Amino acid sequence: MTRIAVLLSGRGSNFLALAEAIRRGLVPGCEIVLVLSNKADAGGLEAARKLGLEARAIPSKGVPRAEHDQQMIAALLAAKVDLICLAGYMRIISPEFISAFPNQILNIHPSLLPAFPGLDAQGQALEYGAKIAGCTVHFVDEQVDHGAIILQRQVPVLDEDTHDTLAARILVEEHQAYAEALRRVLSGEYRLVGRRYIKV
Ligand code: GAR
Numbered sequence: 001m002t003r004i005a006v007l008l009s010g011r012g013s014n015f016l017a018l019a020e021a022i023r024r025g026l027v028p029g030c031e032i033v034l035v036l037s038n039k040a041d042a043g044g045l046e047a048a049r050k051l052g053l054e055a056r057a058i059p060s061k062g063v064p065r066a067e068h069d070q071q072m073i074a075a076l077l078a079a080k081v082d083l084i085c086l087a088g089y090m091r092i093i094s095p096e097f098i099s100a101f102p103n104q105i106l107n108i109h110p111s112l113l114p115a116f117p118g119l120d121a122q123g124q125a126l127e128y129g130a131k132i133a134g135c136t137v138h139f140v141d142e143q144v145d146h147g148a149i150i151l152q153r154q155v156p157v158l159d160e161d162t163h164d165t166l167a168a169r170i171l172v173e174e175h176q177a178y179a180e181a182l183r184r185v186l187s188g189e190y191r192l193v194g195r196r197y198i199k200v
Contacts, residue, residue, distance in 0.1 A: 002030040005081040007089040012044020014087035021179035105140040117145035137181035
């Protein structure tokens with residue numbers, strides 16, 4: 001069984017979609033063993049506890065990044081996790097954190113990377129006038145929203161879209177994307193060739 005940790009900072013809808021996909025047997029061979037948040041009041045933590053999962057806050061406010069990341073690394077190592085899924089974890093993680101788990105950290109981002117990295121990707125897409133938006137699940141490397149792409153899903157940007165309607169349309173795809181990406185990673189059928197994550 002591949003042991004998965006989910007890291008989140010907010011409501012945790014991506015976490016919940018992933019947990020539900022795993023529960024329904026759609027992502028074979030894995031289990032969520034730990035949910036961690038840098039915010040004690042993250043809705044996702046409460047939701048995880050309701051599912052009977054181990055869920056803990058390691059508060060980051062006022063704590064130097066290196067120190068906070070060390071606490072996170074220690075908790076993840078203690079839980080013997082094999083893969084880490086960032087799901088709305090709104091903190092940049094340090095190179096030390098990344099090198100402790102090489103190619104074992106995944107992230108979901110609400111844009112078609114490399115377009116619109118960083119905060120409020122949906123707002124950026126709308127502002128830019130993009131006609132297609134979407135989401136990306138990718139491996140995490142030292143640059144923000146930059147690592148090799150596992151998969152992307154697209155949605156149209158409609159003339160009548162507001163930030164909320166576009167974000168909601170992207171979120172529907174996000175909820176499919178993480179489970180699908182994890183299935184690919186766990187299948188053992190894909191390899192990284194340069195930046196390309198392809199079936200070999
Ligand atoms: C999601 O839209 C996710 O893609 C985004 O935060 C939201 C979290 O929602 N992540 C980023 O922007 C990371 N750069 P959730 O808590 O409901 O899963």
